[in-house]
Amino acid sequence: MTAGSVTIGIGPVACAWRQPLALLVAFALAAVTAFTVVRLRTASTARPAAPEFVLAAIEAVAPAAILCGAFFVVYGIVDLFVWALSYTSLGWNSDHEARRVASLFALALVPTFTYITLESVRKKLYPPVAGVPSRYHAYVARDPGRLAVGAAFALLVPAGAIAYLLVAGVSSLWAVAGLAAYTAFASVAASPPGEREEPGHASGEVVGRLERAFAAAGYAVVRQPRTGEPEIDPLLVDVDLLAQKEDRCVVVEIKRGGADAPRLA
Amino acid sequence: MATAARVLEFDFPPISSAESSKSALRGKIAHMDPVLVLVDVAADPSLKSFAKNERVTILSIRTAQREASVAYPASDDLREVGREYVALLHGESPAEATRGAVVAG
Numbered sequence: 524m525t526a527g528s529v530t531i532g533i534g535p536v537a538c539a540w541r542q543p544l545a546l547l548v549a550f551a552l553a554a555v556t557a558f559t560v561v562r563l564r565t566a567s568t569a570r571p572a573a574p575e576f577v578l579a580a581i582e583a584v585a586p587a588a589i590l591c592g593a594f595f596v597v598y599g600i601v602d603l604f605v606w607a608l609s610y611t612s613l614g615w616n617s618d619h620e621a622r623r624v625a626s627l628f629a630l631a632l633v634p635t636f637t638y639i640t641l642e643s644v645r646k647k648l649y650p651p652v653a654g655v656p657s658r659y660h661a662y663v664a665r666d667p668g669r670l671a672v673g674a675a676f677a678l679l680v681p682a683g684a685i686a687y688l689l690v691a692g693v694s695s696l697w698a699v700a701g702l703a704a705y706t707a708f709a710s711v712a713a714s715p716p717g718e719r720e721e722p723g724h725a726s727g728e729v730v731g732r733l734e735r736a737f738a739a740a741g742y743a744v745v746r747q748p749r750t751g752e753p754e755i756d757p758l759l760v761d762v763d764l765l766a767q768k769e770d771r772c773v774v775v776e777i778k779r780g781g782a783d784a785p786r787l788a
Numbered sequence: 789m790a791t792a793a794r795v796l797e798f799d800f801p802p803i804s805s806a807e808s809s810k811s812a813l814r815g816k817i818a819h820m821d822p823v824l825v826l827v828d829v830a831a832d833p834s835l836k837s838f839a840k841n842e843r844v845t846i847l848s849i850r851t852a853q854r855e856a857s858v859a860y861p862a863s864d865d866l867r868e869v870g871r872e873y874v875a876l877l878h879g880e881s882p883a884e885a886t887r888g889a890v891v892a893g
Contacts (some may be wrong), residue, residue, distance in 0.1 A: 644867075732873060735876055747806035749804060755799070761789060762792055773824045773866075774796065
């Protein structure tokens with residue numbers, strides 16, 4: 524899934540290079556990275572349904588589309604460099620060389636971007652809490668129609684446009700830049716909004732200080748405790764610390780005053 | 789949190805951190821107490837009532853005053869934790885803390 528998203532994201536580069544095979548290379552690099560580097564499912568999280576995977580695929584397109592930006596930066600640098608060398612007798616075609624070098628540079632970054640994308644997708648599809656559905660679950664259940672429209676505009680339209688540009692032999696940099704910009708925009712627009720931090724939630728600094736305080740008082744402390752059991756872990760979502768001293772244990776939840784919270788006198 | 793404490797008191801499987809698998813708790817547990825830590829915020833009457841009924845200990849920390857208090861029910865161990873927390877605000881050990889005060893609520 525992620526390999527497919529990365530391929531759609533980097534597709535405009537293949538159009539600029541006029542090399543359909545670049546798509547296969549990008550897909551292969553992303554797939555190999557996905558299978559060898561990232562372990563996706565780490566807890567007994569509720570198994571995501573197909574629409575949740577589609578939503579993850581939509582969100583995974585945007586980071587890969589950034590590679591198109593890297594393509595244009597490198598293209599500009601190389602084009603300038605080769606143009607400067609054109610005063611020598613090497614006879615290079617600056618546009619052709621720049622497209623080739625920039626495309627290879629973008630392809631070389633595919634494994635890195637795939638890894639970053641997979642890390643993000645992993646956390647959202649498989650939360651570190653057994654039994655808890657993915658971040659996409661509620662979004663999909665709330666508005667399935669919007670998911671279908673998002674998939675059409677963020678996945679199918681870019682894929683169709685890439686195919687059209689390659690078949691028609693269109694490699695205009697304006698067309699490629701427009702397609703890359705559209706792909707990134709459609710991906711971001713169709714993705715669920717980021718989660719806002721819960722008001723009153725303690726910062727990492729406060730949790731860390733309390734963790735050290737329990738440890739100094741002779742407790743063994745675990746931050747964000749998890750059992751891996753789907754019947755128990757959802758109850759531990761709001762628990763910040765679990766501290767044990769001999770046969771006694773405390774479950775700790777921390778609440779911090781927000782901007783509108785009444786302060787202690 | 790209170791429900792989690794009841795469940796874990798009944799069934800205490802090996803517990804590790806979601807952040808790291810290095811730290812883990814295991815063994816037999818006789819008591820599992822829920823503790824709510826309030827940092828710079830006051831408990832309203834409904835929360836106080838809930839804490840009394842559910843036997844949730846409240847550890848209140850006033851950062852500006854460098855004070856901590858324990859209530860519902862008060863616990864010596866948690867007073868020690870409060871003292872350590874206040875000492876950490878000072879950046880010194882509890883023995884050296886001059887202003888850190890922990891009082892029973």
